Amino acid sequence: xxxxxxxxxxxxxxxxxxxxxxxVPPVVEFRNVTKRFGDLTVIRNVTFTVPDLPNKGEFxxxxxxxxxxxxxxxxxxxxxxxxxxxxxGTVLVQSKPVGEPGSDRSMVFQDxxxxxxxxxxxxxxxxxxxxxxxxxxxRERARQWIAKVGLNVDRDAQKxxxxxxxxxxQRVAIARTLILSPRIILMDEPFGALDPTTxxxxxxxxxxxxxxxxxxxxxxxxxxxxxxxxxxxxxxxxSAPGTILREMALPAPHLPPKEMQREPExxxxxxxxxxTIDKLEASTRAGDD
Amino acid sequence: MTIPSxxxxxxxxxxxxxxxxxxLAGVFTVGLVLLxxxxxxxxxxxxxxxxxxxxxxxxxxxxRSFGSLWTERALLASIAASLQRVLIGFGLAIVVGxxxxxxxxxxxxFEAGSAPFVLFGRNVPMAALIPLTMMWFxxxxxxxxxxxFIACVPFVFSDTTSAVASVPDRYVETAQTLGxxxxxxxGKVLVPLxxxxxxNGLRHLFGLAFGYIMLAEVVNAEHGLGRLLxxxxxxxxxxxxxxxxxxxxxxxxxxxxxxxxxxxxxxPYRTVDA
Numbered sequence: 193x194x195x196x197x198x199x200x201x202x203x204x205x206x207x208x209x210x211x212x213x214x215x216v217p218p219v220v221e222f223r224n225v226t227k228r229f230g231d232l233t234v235i236r237n238v239t240f241t242v243p244d245l246p247n248k249g250e251f252x253x254x255x256x257x258x259x260x261x262x263x264x265x266x267x268x269x270x271x272x273x274x275x276x277x278x279x280x281g282t283v284l285v286q287s288k289p290v291g292e293p294g295s296d297r298s299m300v301f302q303d304x305x306x307x308x309x310x311x312x313x314x315x316x317x318x319x320x321x322x323x324x325x326x327x328x329x330x331r332e333r334a335r336q337w338i339a340k341v342g343l344n345v346d347r348d349a350q351k352x353x354x355x356x357x358x359x360x361x362q363r364v365a366i367a368r369t370l371i372l373s374p375r376i377i378l379m380d381e382p383f384g385a386l387d388p389t390t391x392x393x394x395x396x397x398x399x400x401x402x403x404x405x406x407x408x409x410x411x412x413x414x415x416x417x418x419x420x421x422x423x424x425x426x427x428x429x430x431s432a433p434g435t436i437l438r439e440m441a442l443p444a445p446h447l448p449p450k451e452m453q454r455e456p457e458x459x460x461x462x463x464x465x466x467x468t469i470d471k472l473e474a475s476t477r478a479g480d481d
Numbered sequence: 482m483t484i485p486s487x488x489x490x491x492x493x494x495x496x497x498x499x500x501x502x503x504x505l506a507g508v509f510t511v512g513l514v515l516l517x518x519x520x521x522x523x524x525x526x527x528x529x530x531x532x533x534x535x536x537x538x539x540x541x542x543x544x545r546s547f548g549s550l551w552t553e554r555a556l557l558a559s560i561a562a563s564l565q566r567v568l569i570g571f572g573l574a575i576v577v578g579x580x581x582x583x584x585x586x587x588x589x590x591f592e593a594g595s596a597p598f599v600l601f602g603r604n605v606p607m608a609a610l611i612p613l614t615m616m617w618f619x620x621x622x623x624x625x626x627x628x629x630f631i632a633c634v635p636f637v638f639s640d641t642t643s644a645v646a647s648v649p650d651r652y653v654e655t656a657q658t659l660g661x662x663x664x665x666x667x668g669k670v671l672v673p674l675x676x677x678x679x680x681n682g683l684r685h686l687f688g689l690a691f692g693y694i695m696l697a698e699v700v701n702a703e704h705g706l707g708r709l710l711x712x713x714x715x716x717x718x719x720x721x722x723x724x725x726x727x728x729x730x731x732x733x734x735x736x737x738x739x740x741x742x743x744x745x746x747x748x749p750y751r752t753v754d755a
Contacts, residue, residue, distance in 0.1 A: 272654050295660030305655040308750050309673040319659040321669070352750035365655075372659065 216244045217287035219376065219408045220269055225281035226433075227264055229274070233433035235261035238281075240427065240436060242408060249375075249408035251444075253423030255416060255465070261434025262412040266378045269410065270297050285376065295319055298374040302381040304361040306353035306368075312338060313349040315364050319372040337367040342397055359390040366398070370405055377402075379411045383418070392449040395421055399445050416462050421449050428469060437472045440465075515540060538720045546720035554709060554721070560732065562704035563694045566622075570629025570697075571690040574637045575683065577630075582641025583675075587667050592642055602635025608696055615700065625697040633690050640682035644675040677748040684740045691733050 220242045227234045242250060254262045267275035268283045271293045277283075283290045285297065298319075306315050314321075317334040325333075335345050341363040343349075353361055362382055369377060383391045395418060402409055413419050419426050420442060428438040442461065445452055452458050490496055498506065521531040522539035534542070550556050585592040610631055618624035648671055656670045698707030706729055713721035 270654075270658055272657070293654070293657035295658065297658060298660075299655065299658040301651055301655065303649075303651050305651050307652065307670060307674065309676070309748075318656070318661075318669070322656075322659065322661045322665050354750055368659065378658070 216246075218242055218284070219244045219249075219286060220410075221282075221284040221287075222265075222268075223282040223284070225268065225278045225283055227261070227268070227275060228279045234264045234275075236433040236435045238265065238434070238436055240439065242425075244286075247406060249402070249406050251402060251409045251411065251422055251424045253419035253426045254410060254412045254429060255419040255423075255426055256414065256429030256434060257431045258414055260429045260431040262414075262429055263380050264434065266299065266380050266410055266412055269376065270299050270378055272299075295323075295372045296374050297376045297378060298369040298372055299378040299380065300362070300365045300369055300382045302384045304353070304358065304365070304385075306356070306361050306364050308353055311350050311352060312343065312356070312364055315353065316367045316371055318368055333371060334367075337371045338364075340370075340401065341367040343367075357390075358386050359394060362386065362394060363397070366401065370401060370407075373405070374407055377405070377407045377409045379409060381412055381414070384413070391418075396448045398422065416465050417449075417453060420458065420461050420465065421445055421452055426465070428465065428472075430472065438468055535717065535719060538723065543720045543723045546718070546724060550721050550724055554712075555704065556709070556728075559704045559706050559709045560728075562702070563698070563706040566625050566697060566705070567629060567687075567690050567694055570626040571633055571687060573626070573630045574633035574690075578634045578637030579641050579679065579683075582638045582679075583645055583667065583672055585638070586642045586645030586675075587663075587671060592646075595638070599635050599639045602631075603639065607632045607693060611696060611699065620701040625702065628697045629690055629693050632693050633686060636686050636689065637683065640686065641675075641679050644678035644682060645671050647678065648674045677744070677751040680744055680747065684737065684744065687740065688733055688737060691729075691736070 218241045220240075222238050222240050225238045226236050242252060254265060256262050264275045268278055269285060269290065270276070271290045276290060306312075307318065310318070313331065313334045316337050317325075317330040320330045320333065335349060338345050338349055343360060343363055348356075348360070353364070356364065365382070383394050386394060399422065411419075411422055413422075422445065423442050424444060426440050426442060427436050428440075429435065430437045447455070491498065491502075518537070519540055522534070522537055522542075524530045527534050538546075581595075585595055610628060614624050614628040614631065618627050652670050652674060653666055656666045661669065694705060695707040695710070698705040699711070702708040706725060710722060710725045710729075713719075713725060
């Protein structure tokens with residue numbers, strides 16, 4: 193979807209219907225996807241294609257107000273019921289219809305979902321344990337990842353989740369996901385419950401980790417700043433029923449979030465998106481009447 | 482008359498009484514009961530007492546009768562016999578009820594199928610099961626153990642089911658997207674996360690099972706606290722009746738504390754209030 197907004201440097205509307213190279217199938221493709229629960233339509237006619245870029249994943253920020261069906265998009269990719277399967281349309285992951293959930297599409301939730309009975313180390317190693325990786329290798333790799341997400345291996349590895357702060361729990365959740373090298377990472381407002389400072393720290397951690405992970409990340413948020421900072425591409429969703437209002441490409445973050453948020457271009461981009469949302473929401477509402 | 486303001490808050494609605502005042506209040510009421518008990522049973526000549534010793538022996542008489550209960554009436558053998566029955570019967574209920582409860586909570590069709598039986602088992606008066614168990618299992622030890630098993634298993638099953646069912650879906654979804662299979666989710670996520678709740682439920686149910694020994698030992702028990710209690714009444718030894726009641730409650734309380742202590746060691750990541 194394209195819009196004729198004011199031209200801001202660094203913001204380019206992505207070309208409509210981005211055609212992927214013929215031989216590489218797109219990572220994720222939504223074709224006219226609609227999901228209904230009874231009379232309630234949560235998302236309507238959502239269409240997008242995320243191409244598979246060689247040796248590089250994209251960071252897709254899905255931005256929209258609460259209850260606009262952003263999470264539904266993630267759960268359709270993950271194959272989680274009751275949102276999966278879609279009522280209409282097709283959801284394709286690497287050209288195949290989505291089946292049962294799996295570790296190739298790993299999800300990080302907003303709620304803290306660390307397993308209470310496991311130490312940090314055993315939480316991080318959970319996926320490897322399910323794959324049948326031996327105890328010694330599991331432990332080694334878990335410890336590497338504990339360090340990578342900025343936790344102290346000696347101090348934190350043997351702690352239980354109840355002894356951790358919210359930010360630390362989300363670090364564990366990220367390590368637990370990335371250790372499996374998933375092709376697609378689904379993040380459902382993972383920093384939504386954190387205080388502002390922790391949130392910014394987690395954003396820059398995520399950027400650092402994602403650069404080497406080479407995964408395609410779908411990151412749901414209702415914070416415009418977060419979407420603009422993290423996203424290579426932002427899908428702006430309207431509220432219920434959710435549909436894509438606008439799709440735009442953004443430059444990759446080159447500074448930590450605190451500094452980046454002071455840059456005039458950054459501020460301008462955020463205002464541009466806010467104006468777009470206001471304008472399009474208003475026109476959609478008018479069109480509905 | 483006005484109460485000083487620092488004490489007036491003690492009578493506020495739902496106000497939490499601070500320690501050590503809390504313990505003190507308990508000691509006070511027990512002391513009060515003992516005092517009344519002593520008062521209505523005072524005097525060495527039975528006819529002069531306000532209450533006849535046949536109805537209520539004095540506190541001193543009850544305490545002094547401990548010796549004869551211990552030696553002549555083999556208190557320890559009765560405690561051992563009762564505990565053995567409860568442990569075996571309740572142990573069987575755990576071995577059957579917990580796995581079945583986990584299965585029912587994981588694959589809900591089984592729960593739906595078992596619902597009528599759980600409803601029956603939880604609501605049938607326990608004493609009503611005595612004739613049935615005697616009909617099926619005779620009047621020996623088997624009947625006593627299986628009576629406790631049958632009485633407890635519906636509760637163990639349904640408590641386990643609700644403990645497993647109350648693990649939030651988020652954990653299951655997280656495990657799914659980390660690549661766990663169905664069986665792995667049950668074994669590595671649902672059961673461990675529900676375990677503190679299951680254990681806590683079992684601890685409470687053990688108290689219930691312990692209460693059933695009275696019913697189990699009505700017929701043909703050589704030893705047992707229930708048997709001892711009924712004999713004391715038949716043989717008109719009121720001191721022993723009172724004493725056994727106290728011992729049974731203290732024993733149940735002691736076991737509960739022991740299980741709670743284990744609970745804290747078993748699940749260090751979960752703090753449980755007493």
